[in-house]
Structures are given as structure tokens and as C-alpha cells.
Amino acid sequence: MIELVDLVKSYDGVTNVVDGLNLTINSGELVVLIGSSGSGKSTILRMINRLNSITGGDILIDGESIQAKNPIELRRGIGYVIQKVGLMPHMTVGENIEMVPKLLGWDKKTRRKQAMAMLARVDLPAKEYYSRYPGELSGGQQQRVGVARALAVNPDVILMDEPFSALDPITREQLQQEILALQDELHKTVVFVTHDMDEALKIADRIALLKDGEIVQYSTPEELLRNPVNEYVREFVGNDRLWQTPEFLYARDIMRTNGPVSA
Ligand SMILES: Nc1ncnc2c1ncn2[C@@H]1O[C@H](COP(=O)(O)OP(=O)(O)OP(=O)(O)O)[C@@H](O)[C@H]1O
Numbered sequence: 001m002i003e004l005v006d007l008v009k010s011y012d013g014v015t016n017v018v019d020g021l022n023l024t025i026n027s028g029e030l031v032v033l034i035g036s037s038g039s040g041k042s043t044i045l046r047m048i049n050r051l052n053s054i055t056g057g058d059i060l061i062d063g064e065s066i067q068a069k070n071p072i073e074l075r076r077g078i079g080y081v082i083q084k085v086g087l088m089p090h091m092t093v094g095e096n097i098e099m100v101p102k103l104l105g106w107d108k109k110t111r112r113k114q115a116m117a118m119l120a121r122v123d124l125p126a127k128e129y130y131s132r133y134p135g136e137l138s139g140g141q142q143q144r145v146g147v148a149r150a151l152a153v154n155p156d157v158i159l160m161d162e163p164f165s166a167l168d169p170i171t172r173e174q175l176q177q178e179i180l181a182l183q184d185e186l187h188k189t190v191v192f193v194t195h196d197m198d199e200a201l202k203i204a205d206r207i208a209l210l211k212d213g214e215i216v217q218y219s220t221p222e223e224l225l226r227n228p229v230n231e232y233v234r235e236f237v238g239n240d241r242l243w244q245t246p247e248f249l250y251a252r253d254i255m256r257t258n259g260p261v262s263a
């Protein structure tokens with residue numbers, strides 16, 4: 001479980017870009033942080049793995065303050081996937097995935113076996129991709145390697161910052177499906193940042209809608225759609241729905257028969 005408690009972040013000591021935020025993410029839950037550009041989403045993720053310092057309040061993982069932990073140790077237990085992937089270009093796919101296992105002192109054989117297994121998990125045939133360099137892969141394939149790398153040491157927590165936003169819609173859809181399939185199997189605690197409501201509605205157990213460093217609404221996708229707490233949420237959901245994939249909502253409404261309003 002991850003708990004953000006009265007969390008504050010200020011970069012300049014004047015403005016709070018995260019402003020007294022409270023959020024609980026249960027173990028095994030996939031929570032999406034969504035909000036307009038500059039609302040503080042990446043800042044929050046980077047505070048969870050201590051790439052950003054905390055100005056006020058605290059973050060607890062399984063009841064323990066992350067500030068009491070060694071940042072390097074902490075990060076080893078947290079997978080991190082970002083939009084630009086961050087694969088090392090001079091290292092093969094296999095070497096990239098094995099980076100953290102190697103740091104942890106895993107022997108070569110175990111590392112290789114794990115890398116192969118992770119590649120298979122993200123649907124990249126290991127035989128074909130293990131020895132390639134990142135520059136020889138498509139954007140979608142690189143992003144899959146990024147996910148494989150984040151999973152390599154089996155962390156309980158995975159942070160994903162707009163991991164699919166640079167991909168074409170079809171590849172993006174495939175990776176969203178893959179994340180859902182992985183999550184069904186692995187039940188990680190996932191914090192996933194996006195500014196795409198369609199993506200959030202598809203993959204989230206719960207969605208936290210942020211505005212100016214505060215949470216406007218935190219609820220299931222269905223609740224967000226059916227009972228937006230105010231006009232801001234209504235517009236955020238509504239606008240996206242209209243110009244992105246209204247057919248998705250239609251499909252979901254048909255599929256769900258156990259909601260507050262029967263289909
Ligand atoms: N290193 C930094 N130094 C100073 N200000 C920063 C820094 N990083 C982010 N900010 C500011 O903090 C605010 C929140 O930024 P953040 O990157 O968390 O937003 P975001 O919600 O991830 O936005 P986007 O959707 O564009 O990625 C912004 O106003 C940004 O300019």
C-alpha cells in the first residue's frame with residue numbers, strides 16, 4: 001500500500017505544485033493519476049521513488065516512511081517506466097533488462113533466464129530480441145523492453161509516467177491490453193500517469209483527477225463517469241470522451257450490468 005499523507009512539493013519555496021495531497025493506493029491496485037499539464041503528476045511519481053525530495057507531509061509504503069529508507073534501496077523495489085523509455089543505447093536489450101538484477105548481484109545464468117522470461121511476458125520473442133540494440137527496435141518494442149526491465153526484479157510497486165503517449169494509437173492500445181493482462185497475473189501496485197482520459201478509463205481500478213496539485217476526485221472509472229463531483233470533472237471526462245472514443249463508453253455501458261444504473 002502506498003499512502004501520500006498531506007503531501008507538499010515546492011520547487012521554489014514559494015508556490016506549492018503539490019499542495020497537501022492525500023491519496024491511498026492499495027496493494028495490487030492500478031491507480032491512474034490524470035490531470036492537465038503541470039498539475040503535478042510527474043512530480044508525485046518522482047517523489048514516490050525519491051528522485052524528487054518531499055517538501056512537506058510524507059509518503060508511506062506498507063506503513064513505512066520512504067524518507068527513512070536509502071534511496072537506492074528504495075528504487076530497487078520500485079519499477080519505473082517513462083515516456084522516453086530510458087534504455088541504454090549502447091547496451092543490448094538483454095543487458096538493459098539485466099541492469100538491476102546485476103546490481104543486486106544475481107549470477108549470469110539467473111539474470112539471463114529472468115530477462116528471457118520478462119521478454120516473453122511482454123510478447124517479444126527472446127531469441128529474436130535479447131541481443132538486439134534498442135536502436136534496432138520500434139518505439140512500441142522499446143516501450144515493451146522498458147516494461148520488461150521494470151518487472152525484472154519483481155518489484156511490488158511500479159510507477160509509469162505516460163509510458164505509451166509517444167506511440168501510435170494501435171500500438172498504444174496493444175500495450176494497454178498487455179498491462180491489463182500482466183496486472184491480472186501479477187497484481188502489482190501500479191501508479192500510472194496519463195493525460196488521456198480514454199486510457200485512464202480503460203486500465204484504472206481507480207482514477208485520481210488532479211488540478212493544481214490537489215485531487216479533485218478519486219474514484220472508480222464508472223463512478224467518475226456517472227457521478228462527476230463538479231463541473232471541472234464533468235468537462236475533463238466529457239470533452240475527452242467526445243473527441244476520443246465515445247464507442248468505448250458505449251461498449252462499457254453494455255458490458256457492465258452491475259452498476260448503480262442497470263443497463
Ligand atoms: N525541476 C523543476 N524545477 C522547477 N519547477 C518544476 C520542476 N519540475 C516541475 N516543475 C513545475 O512543477 C509543476 C508540476 O510539474 P509536473 O512535471 O509534475 O507536471 P505534470 O502534471 O507531470 O505535467 P505534464 O502533463 O506536462 O507532464 C509545473 O508547474 C512545473 O513547471
Ligand SMILES: [Mg+2]
Pocket residue numbers: 041042043161
Ligand atoms: Mg509529467
